[in-house]
Amino acid sequence: MNKIWFIMILFGMVMAVITGRAEIINEVLLTDVQEAVMFAIGLTGIMAVWLGLMNIANRSGLMKVFAKGMRPFTKFLFPSIPENHPAISAIVMNMVANMFGAGNSATALGLKAMEELQGINRNKKTATNAMCMFLVINMSSIQLIPLTVLKVRADAGSALPSEVIITSLLASTVSTLVGITVCKILEGREN
Numbered sequence: 001m002n003k004i005w006f007i008m009i010l011f012g013m014v015m016a017v018i019t020g021r022a023e024i025i026n027e028v029l030l031t032d033v034q035e036a037v038m039f040a041i042g043l044t045g046i047m048a049v050w051l052g053l054m055n056i057a058n059r060s061g062l063m064k065v066f067a068k069g070m071r072p073f074t075k076f077l078f079p080s081i082p083e084n085h086p087a088i089s090a091i092v093m094n095m096v097a098n099m100f101g102a103g104n105s106a107t108a109l110g111l112k113a114m115e116e117l118q119g120i121n122r123n124k125k126t127a128t129n130a131m132c133m134f135l136v137i138n139m140s141s142i143q144l145i146p147l148t149v150l151k152v153r154a155d156a157g158s159a160l161p162s163e164v165i166i167t168s169l170l171a172s173t174v175s176t177l178v179g180i181t182v183c184k185i186l187e188g189r190e191n
Contacts (some may be wrong), residue, residue: 028108042155046147050100054093054109067092077129077137077180080120087116091134098141110138136179143172 016024057063067074067089074081074088081087091111097106117131118124127135143149146168153161 021184039152039155042151043148046151050097050106051108054097058089059095063089063093066096068165077133080128081117082120085116087113087130090116094134094138095141098138099144100147106141108140110134110169113166114140129183133187134181137176140175140179141172142176143168151189 013025054063055081057066070092071083073090074091075083076159078088078091090109094106094109094113097109113134114131117128117134121128145165149164149168151160153164
């Protein structure tokens with residue numbers, strides 16, 4: 001991925017020089033980079049709050065209770081994961097963070113879930129059905145309240161930053177259901 005980004009950046013810089021717009025490189029480096037840093041710092045608060053809440057929920061045992069309540073759902077989605085395995089709690093924490101639009105916080109939780117799933121993977125060089133299903137759910141993730149999007153819209157001066165909640169919920173629900181359906185269809189396929 002780093003190579004792809006490097007090639008894209010290099011290509012953009014070469015094109016700026018070829019088209020006689022080399023000054024745009026300096027403009028991007030001096031102004032847009034600063035805006036990117038300020039944007040990232042602005043999202044740090046949401047990420048810290050969600051990671052903190054998820055950590056408290058995990059240490060208090062609330063996530064285990066929540067994972068147990070979601071067991072029929074997780075058993076359907078991830079039949080190969082043993083009952084009470086730490087991967088289930090990590091998956092549930094990731095799903096909850098994603099449902100509330102804290103995608104940045106969900107990334108750390110998703111990495112933990114994948115680490116747990118890799119621990120029970122017999123063939124370390126191939127993703128399991130559970131890993132593929134988790135990746136699809138993580139990427140599409142139903143958005144009940146897209147906090148990050150609301151923050152970005154509010155920071156951009158939107159008069160009604162929350163007007164995207166219904167459309168986000170509908171779009172993310174449809175994409176998640178389609179992803180789950182396709183994964184379940186492909187689950188039985190052999191390589």
